[in-house]
Amino acid sequence: MVGGVRGKIVSARIVIWMTIGVALLSIATGLVSTGLSGTGANGGLYGGFVPEIVRTTASYTGTIAGFLLLVASFGLRRGFRIAWYASTLLVFLAAMHGILQSSPYSLFLVVGSLATLPLLIRLRHRFERPIEPTTTQIAAAAAVVGSQLYGTIGAYALQGYFDGIDGSDAIFEAFYFTVVTASTVGYGDIQPTRPFAQAFGMTVIVLGTGSFAVALGVLFTPMVENSFSSALGRTTNANIELMEDHILVLGYGQLLTEWILDELTSGDDYLLVIDDDSLVEELRSKKRNVIHGDPTDEELLERVGIDRAQSVLVATDDDADDALTVLTARQLNSDVRIVAGANDHENVKKFRRAGADIVVSPVFIGRMLVKAALGGEHVEELAEQLAGDRTNRTLDDF
Known part of the structure; x- marks a missing residue:
């Protein structure tokens, strides 16, 4: 069900890994070019246009720049703005070093740097965390x-x-x-x-x-x-800051949430926000991505990336709390898809007015199935389909 909802790639993570790749390439090409300098094996790609002393210097400084970029990439992983500035500058310098090294081994460095630089600039808004030293x-x-x-x-x-x-x-x-x-x-x-x-x-x-x-x-x-x-299954701030197009599960309900979490473990990025210490520890022991906090806290929802979330699920056992959570989530992100679970069918319209796009009432669905079972075609097959038998016909057939 939920396994295919995440169609977009977590671009921030890809950019960080590309930056790490450029750093490693800069170190490797610098070391190789340094080893080849003065041996006659590195005559340069531009017919001697770049002097030997410049190529040698670029090899040494390129290795240093690679190590600095590797350090900056770890700052990128934590979302630091200063790490973004440093990485952008060093990726540009890596490209320049690759050109000045004038070696066939540096072509990969130049291509990788030029491919990474525009992506870094495009995603600059993802790295806005200030450094707050203790x-x-x-x-x-x-x-x-x-x-x-x-x-x-x-x-x-x-x-x-x-x-x-x-x-x-x-x-x-x-x-x-x-x-x-x-x-x-x-x-x-x-x-x-x-x-x-x-x-x-x-x-x-x-x-x-x-x-x-x-x-x-x-x-x-x-x-x-x-x-x-x-x-230990604890979600760190660095992991949260890298989440993009993820699913936020606000609150926890015994009826719907646990089953949906089992579906989400197939590779989807998700994060639970739960205001219950004992339940948080229990879910962490099951390797769930969960943090402790109030699902209606605006500051917390902004920290967990509701502005970058693909979908929001609200399905606890309390319709009143869920309605407030849906209202808060909708105010913070007018475009996110919100799915709510209603314990009382009479609250479906209230959830929609609060901002939910889809409202599911498990009790109402069960009641309708029982009613239809008194006489109707395909009811048994439909019941098996809803129970998870994927070999049956789809709901569209009914």
Whole structure:
């Protein structure tokens, strides 16, 4: 029944995967072009029009741009506006890098970038979420910046006690020493020569590694939580923000909702909004896409994407609550298709006035079947059809 209602493709997800693909292509072509540079195997596609130094530089910077685009694509998945700006710019740069690399391996990168860029621009309205860092995230960022400033300024001030920090490049060399030391790489090309400088270097190690560890924990903790939430059947904000042409099920009714959910598991994007803690946990244990909230809350309905929904189903056991839910959904989206279930046949007209496109009354249908069973052709076959026997004739035949 419901398995074929979703005829449109979730375009936002496709654009995000295309962006990830461009990022991976940029990294791969950059590495390949770098390996071929200087070997004579990469003579360029334009008859030497692009100088060798430009091709080599584009290979290095293209790899870096690919990694940055990969990071930005994860921000796209969460709907961040700044990630959209970064991705749009980096996809354009990826195309430019592919052209300047002048390699047959970069043709796929150019084509992929030029195909992704207009789709990104077209779907810019889907990525409007502002970045709202938590206090912990701000503190972690401040710790990283502060530790780097401490190491750079300290090493510059103590340059007379370091072997390798001097001259006009002293500031950069001090910063280089701080990053290499804090990351525990320690190449050994810059070394403290006095005990005081050595003690300072130890403090850079402690503060730098500590700040990096905190920052990584703050960065990866939400990702791990989202993975656990998905494994436990919990719908995350990132998943909700990517939904498009989905089905919203507002409320839960024992008569209709459970059967419809069984049909929706065939691949349709759907989301339940239920204001019952125990029922929410029960449905999550069954791997249902469900969030806790009031189905009549306008802010919540906007967050779950009612403006992007294909259909809305309202079929609980309370006609009064359902009527208010239908009215709220219709006010927020005048074009969405709303299907409501009426427990009392007398409320069908009220649901239609509230904004429902289709109103189904299971009790009335059952009563009509019983009445027709007293005498009428094809009644048994019709009853089997309604009961789910797909081998029978369709309802149009009756």
